Amino acid sequence: MSTSVTCIAPVNIAIIKYWGKRDDDLILPINDSISVTLSTDHLRTKTTITAGPEIVKSVLRLNGVEESFDNPRIQRCLQEVRKKAKASGKCPNPAMLEWNIHVESENNFPTAAGLASSAAGYACFVYTLATLYGIESEELSGIARMGSGSACRSLHSGYVQWVRGELADGSDSLAVQLAPASAWPDMHVLILVVSDRKKATASTQGMATSVKTSDLLKHRASVCVPQRVELVQKAIAERDFDTFGRIAMKDSNQFHAICLDTFPPCFYMNDVSRSIIRMVDQINKLAGDGAPVKVAYSFDAGPNACLFLLEKDVAEVLAIVRHVYPCGNECTTEEYYKGIPNDESAIEAVPQTLLESFTVEEPNMLRYIIHTKVGDGPKRVD
Numbered sequence: 001m002s003t004s005v006t007c008i009a010p011v012n013i014a015i016i017k018y019w020g021k022r023d024d025d026l027i028l029p030i031n032d033s034i035s036v037t038l039s040t041d042h043l044r045t046k047t048t049i050t051a052g053p054e055i056v057k058s059v060l061r062l063n064g065v066e067e068s069f070d071n072p073r074i075q076r077c078l079q080e081v082r083k084k085a086k087a088s089g090k091c092p093n094p095a096m097l098e099w100n101i102h103v104e105s106e107n108n109f110p111t112a113a114g115l116a117s118s119a120a121g122y123a124c125f126v127y128t129l130a131t132l133y134g135i136e137s138e139e140l141s142g143i144a145r146m147g148s149g150s151a152c153r154s155l156h157s158g159y160v161q162w163v164r165g166e167l168a169d170g171s172d173s174l175a176v177q178l179a180p181a182s183a184w185p186d187m188h189v190l191i192l193v194v195s196d197r198k199k200a201t202a203s204t205q206g207m208a209t210s211v212k213t214s215d216l217l218k219h220r221a222s223v224c225v226p227q228r229v230e231l232v233q234k235a236i237a238e239r240d241f242d243t244f245g246r247i248a249m250k251d252s253n254q255f256h257a258i259c260l261d262t263f264p265p266c267f268y269m270n271d272v273s274r275s276i277i278r279m280v281d282q283i284n285k286l287a288g289d290g291a292p293v294k295v296a297y298s299f300d301a302g303p304n305a306c307l308f309l310l311e312k313d314v315a316e317v318l319a320i321v322r323h324v325y326p327c328g329n330e331c332t333t334e335e336y337y338k339g340i341p342n343d344e345s346a347i348e349a350v351p352q353t354l355l356e357s358f359t360v361e362e363p364n365m366l367r368y369i370i371h372t373k374v375g376d377g378p379k380r381v382d
Contacts, residue, residue, distance in 0.1 A: 005132040005382060006047065007131055009377070010157075010376070012120075012150060014034065016232060027147075028173050030221045031220070033153070041375065043191075045121050047125055049101050061103065063107060077146055080146065085097060105125065124154075155377055190309070192321065210259065232247055256269055269299055276305045279358065294316075314346075316350050320350075320358055324358050336366075337368070
């Protein structure tokens with residue numbers, strides 16, 4: 001008789017980026033990284049795994065499309081979870097470890113568009129497998145890392161550090177929680193989806209070329225990241241948004257500078273991405289010289305922007321974003337604004353004179369906007 005489990009796992013957005021491996025097979029990074037886990041209410045992977053003696057062939061479907069189950073990373077994660085389950089003796093039916101499985105996985109956000117879909121996907125695959133085999137309380141980040149490096153960070157809630165590690169076998173290259181989501185309750189995130197198309201250069205290919213050709217990457221990993229990790233750890237502990245925001249933007253800028261320093265270069269941002277940076281810079285400048293950062297941007301390997309801000313500034317920033325990037329006639333308000341419902345009265349109260357200081361872009365420059373918060377790690381939902 002078959003057994004089935006369904007779980008969800010979150011997207012995470014790196015404040016200090018992971019870019020470059022020191023071991024391609026084990027997926028060991030050349031530097032530490034720090035990320036923010038986003039709420040599964042608005043961005044998540046949902047995976048159902050069914051195991052049964054009657055299943056004649058293992059199958060993987062992603063968003064309804066069958067993918068190769070022979071993918072080496074899928075096989076590695078499966079074998080490692082089964083090995084851990086066998087060693088733990090916790091599997092409710094040991095025969096299950098030999099059965100074929102059917103995997104159905106779906107994302108409620110664009111796949112392969114620079115929104116950490118592989119991180120959420122592999123974290124969900126590993127967590128759902130572990131739940132199926134009765135070991136969901138075990139340390140799983142080292143296994144998820146073998147599927148997609150940043151997947152190890154999606155196994156924790158809140159603010160997470162992926163420790164680079166020193167050992168050749170990767171056993172000390174794990175993700176650890178720095179603080180739960182509840183530690184900074186007024187942190188909000190706006191995701192401006194510029195494009196939901198698959199990116200031209202996959203992250204794996206791009207970072208491999210960067211490691212071989214970018215001198216700037218070596219400087220970043222050895223000099224910049226260790227300093228930034230300490231500063232961001234302290235900023236999270238003290239809820240210092242000014243430091244958090246400045247480092248988020250500087251590290252995002254440096255990551256994309258490395259992509260340009262790569263030969264041949266990788267292009268992940270586009271003209272709309274750069275206009276978002278100009279908008280954020282203007283918002284912060286209008287706060288006055290010496291004022292703390294009001295909103296911070298971060299771009300992963302794609303054109304889509306993640307804006308971090310505090311609850312007190314949400315209405316003003318949303319009003320500016322809606323003014324600069326209007327929704328065209330081709331979409332409804334419900335299609336354009338997703339996630340946490342807007343406080344329309346607060347948005348409408350933002351002075352028109354402030355909005356008019358910003359240049360309005362053409363309609364439909366953004367596909368849509370997702371308003372979300374920091375959230376929890378994976379969980380079982382069936």
